[in-house]
Amino acid sequence: MQFDTFLQTLVNGLFIGGVYGLVSIGLTLIYGVMLILNFAHGEFMMLGMYVAFWAFTLGGLDPYVSVVIAAALIFLLGAAIQRGLIQRVLTAHPLNQIVLLLGVSTLLIGLVQFFWTADPRAIHVPYETEVIQVGFLRLSIPRMVAFFASLVTSVALYVFLQYTKTGKAIRAVSQNRDAALLMGIDVKYIYMLTFGLGAAVTAAAGVFLTPTFRILPTIGQSFSVTAFVVVVLGTMGNFIGAFVGGLIIGVVEVFAGYYLGGDVKIIASMTVFILVLLFRPAGLFGRKRA
Amino acid sequence: MSAVKNSASGPKPARGPLGRLWHAIWADWDLMQLAISVLLVVAIGFAPLVIRSPYYLGILILAVLYGYVGISWNIVAGFAGQLLIAHIIFIALGAYTTVVLYTRFNIMPWIGIPASGVVAAGLGLVIALITLRYGLKADYFALFTIALMVALKTLFLKWEFVGAAVGMGLRLNEPSWEKMIFSTKEPYLYIGLALLLAGILVQFWIYRSKLGKYFLALREDEAAAAALGVNTSLYKTLALLIGSAMGGIGGGYYMMYVTFVEPPQVFDLGLNVELVLAAPIIGGLGSLLGPVLGALINKPLAELIRGTLTAGRSGTTLIVYGAFLVASILFMPRGITGLIQDGYLRLKRRLVPEREEEVRRDIA
Numbered sequence: 001m002q003f004d005t006f007l008q009t010l011v012n013g014l015f016i017g018g019v020y021g022l023v024s025i026g027l028t029l030i031y032g033v034m035l036i037l038n039f040a041h042g043e044f045m046m047l048g049m050y051v052a053f054w055a056f057t058l059g060g061l062d063p064y065v066s067v068v069i070a071a072a073l074i075f076l077l078g079a080a081i082q083r084g085l086i087q088r089v090l091t092a093h094p095l096n097q098i099v100l101l102l103g104v105s106t107l108l109i110g111l112v113q114f115f116w117t118a119d120p121r122a123i124h125v126p127y128e129t130e131v132i133q134v135g136f137l138r139l140s141i142p143r144m145v146a147f148f149a150s151l152v153t154s155v156a157l158y159v160f161l162q163y164t165k166t167g168k169a170i171r172a173v174s175q176n177r178d179a180a181l182l183m184g185i186d187v188k189y190i191y192m193l194t195f196g197l198g199a200a201v202t203a204a205a206g207v208f209l210t211p212t213f214r215i216l217p218t219i220g221q222s223f224s225v226t227a228f229v230v231v232v233l234g235t236m237g238n239f240i241g242a243f244v245g246g247l248i249i250g251v252v253e254v255f256a257g258y259y260l261g262g263d264v265k266i267i268a269s270m271t272v273f274i275l276v277l278l279f280r281p282a283g284l285f286g287r288k289r290a
Numbered sequence: 291m292s293a294v295k296n297s298a299s300g301p302k303p304a305r306g307p308l309g310r311l312w313h314a315i316w317a318d319w320d321l322m323q324l325a326i327s328v329l330l331v332v333a334i335g336f337a338p339l340v341i342r343s344p345y346y347l348g349i350l351i352l353a354v355l356y357g358y359v360g361i362s363w364n365i366v367a368g369f370a371g372q373l374l375i376a377h378i379i380f381i382a383l384g385a386y387t388t389v390v391l392y393t394r395f396n397i398m399p400w401i402g403i404p405a406s407g408v409v410a411a412g413l414g415l416v417i418a419l420i421t422l423r424y425g426l427k428a429d430y431f432a433l434f435t436i437a438l439m440v441a442l443k444t445l446f447l448k449w450e451f452v453g454a455a456v457g458m459g460l461r462l463n464e465p466s467w468e469k470m471i472f473s474t475k476e477p478y479l480y481i482g483l484a485l486l487l488a489g490i491l492v493q494f495w496i497y498r499s500k501l502g503k504y505f506l507a508l509r510e511d512e513a514a515a516a517a518l519g520v521n522t523s524l525y526k527t528l529a530l531l532i533g534s535a536m537g538g539i540g541g542g543y544y545m546m547y548v549t550f551v552e553p554p555q556v557f558d559l560g561l562n563v564e565l566v567l568a569a570p571i572i573g574g575l576g577s578l579l580g581p582v583l584g585a586l587i588n589k590p591l592a593e594l595i596r597g598t599l600t601a602g603r604s605g606t607t608l609i610v611y612g613a614f615l616v617a618s619i620l621f622m623p624r625g626i627t628g629l630i631q632d633g634y635l636r637l638k639r640r641l642v643p644e645r646e647e648e649v650r651r652d653i654a
Contacts, residue, residue, distance in 0.1 A: 037429050037433070085620065089619060092619075093371070094429065095371065095575070096619050096623060098373065098375060098432060099571055099615055099619055100615065100616060100620070102559070102567065103611075103612045103613070103614070103615025103616040103618075104616060105559075105612070106560065106563050106608050106609075106611055106612030107608070107609060107612025107616060109560070109605070109612075110605040110606070110607070110608025110609035110611075110612050111605065111609055113605030114603055114604070114605035114608075117604065217605070218560070221559060222440075225436060225437070225440050228433050228437075229437070232433065236429075263444070263447065263448075264444055264447075264448060266441075266444050267444045270437050270438075270440050273437045274437055274438070274441070277424070277426060277430055277433070277434050278420065278423075278424040278426070281425075281426065
């Protein structure tokens with residue numbers, strides 16, 4: 001592999017990895033706060049993509065504009081699902097939690113397929129295939145925008161969690177639920193807010209991908225699996241770990257795609273996943289074995 | 291006679307062997323579930339006398355298969371409490387084993403299907419050994435099985451020997467018993483029923499045996515079970531072995547019935563929900579009757595809704611199963627069997643109030 005090809009592949013991997021990072025931040029945030037594996041995570045992304053699609057098709061809105069609508073809508077949906085469904089199983093057997101979320105995932109995919117068919121959709125924006133040349137690197141504009149938009153969203157969420165009162169409350173709940181409760185934090189409200197936020201940033205990540213990805217009812221499933229890989233790699237519940245893990249998996253996938261062919265690249269991330277699960281289940285940023 | 295006296299069936303002594311049998315069953319909820327399951331199997335056995343349409347028979351066959359596969363998952367997840375979410379890998383592997391043996395080596399499914407059980411159990415053993423060696427528990431175990439499903443799907447998509455992305459099918463030109471290929475639906479139904487009946491009996495035997503008690507101990511509190519001297523690794527492995535072997539056999543039968551298999555179809559979380567999770571969850575996970583009852587209710591209902599209310603639009607079955615799962619977990623975590631059990635206990639209490647008084651006096 002030539003150096004310029006190597007660099008080009010690396011950049012491509014980092015670009016998609018940034019989006020994986022944002023999706024995984026949503027997942028890791030939810031896990032960190034309420035210790036629940038959101039098996040319906042990819043579906044929020046898929047719904048975000050459909051919102052962008054309809055905003056573009058019906059209202060002519062550019063995805064980079066409609067991302068606000070998508071995030072707001074999916075925030076509300078996520079919050080409603082948390083309050084109405086997930087809150088009730090937080091103390092149940094983990095199997096019940098997983099089955100409930102798989103049920104939600106199945107239901108959402110079914111509803112989308114029912115109303116909007118299983119046909120792939122696409123948004124054709126004018127800048128779809130535009131590239132800029134930096135030295136010998138060819139940077140696809142929509143992919144670059146997706147990366148930087150994901151990065152900005154992640155940083156914004158990080159700042160929110162670090163420096164606002166609500167953000168601090170979220171972190172307090174994730175550190176110690178009971179202590180947070182005793183300090184007067186409305187834990188139920190924080191749960192709802194966190195789930196909504198996690199769903200919203202995931203939907204945003206989906207929207208950032210719409211100029212370059214086909215939209216399908218089942219597209220969320222593969223992203224769910226990728227996000228699980230990333231959060232385990234970056235330590236479950238670790239915010240920065242999720243973003244870094246996203247970048248790593250993005251790069252691994254793109255290089256695997258280069259060497260093994262596009263449709264087999266997932267085997268590379270699965271291998272990474274299984275290896276991490278086996279040899280370092282606490283992830284890269286974990287202190288000890290889980 | 292002592293059995294009758296000990297049963298909570300009231301003061302009247304039972305007459306004749308049938309009466310005694312009935313009293314024994316009535317006194318024991320596990321036997322009651324077994325009896326209902328067997329009666330359901332017998333009733334389905336007579337169904338072809340009434341149901342002539344191949345379409346409805348097909349639904350019934352799938353319901354029977356879902357019940358059987360549900361039992362195999364119920365033993366691992368419902369009894370032993372293991373988060374084996376992607377149980378579908380064993381069904382998929384079983385389906386592939388049967389079709390590969392049949393088309394590549396000319397081995398008939400009567401041998402191929404049991405061989406599928408062995409192959410799937412091999413994978414189950416590997417999973418058990420790996421996850422135990424590295425101490426993967428709970429959520430991590432669940433994720434591991436899903437990762438394995440995705441990895442296997444990719445592998446099978448590329449593996450020319452098993453048909454790669456094209457998949458594999460059976461040549462259907464000559465129906466014969468020997469090849470387990472039939473031109474009518476009835477033989478498939480009876481083979482499925484035989485499997486289901488075997489599954490029901492195995493499940494009952496496990497539940498009543500010491501093995502089953504160890505499984506329940508694992509589910510309720512693994513640390514406590516280990517502290518009391520239960521070899522948790524052994525019983526986890528056994529649970530996985532039994533579940534995967536039964537799942538593989540189910541997969542072999544699934545192959546013979548649907549006659550075609552391809553990676554995206556079987557290594558799929560959607561099919562996993564429909565084929566594996568739905569029946570035990572809706573029927574009552576961890577109960578004996580749950581998988582059978584759940585499958586017989588949800589499969590026909592989903593097909594009915596798809597066929598009538600929504601005119602076969604895609605997505606309907608997903609909506610139905612998704613809604614079923616959500617509703618079951620939220621409103622009846624013990625499933626339909628739980629509702630029936632509540633009714634049974636209430637009825638029993640009403641029929642024999644004096645016995646209850648006695649019991650209360652004894653406890654006091």
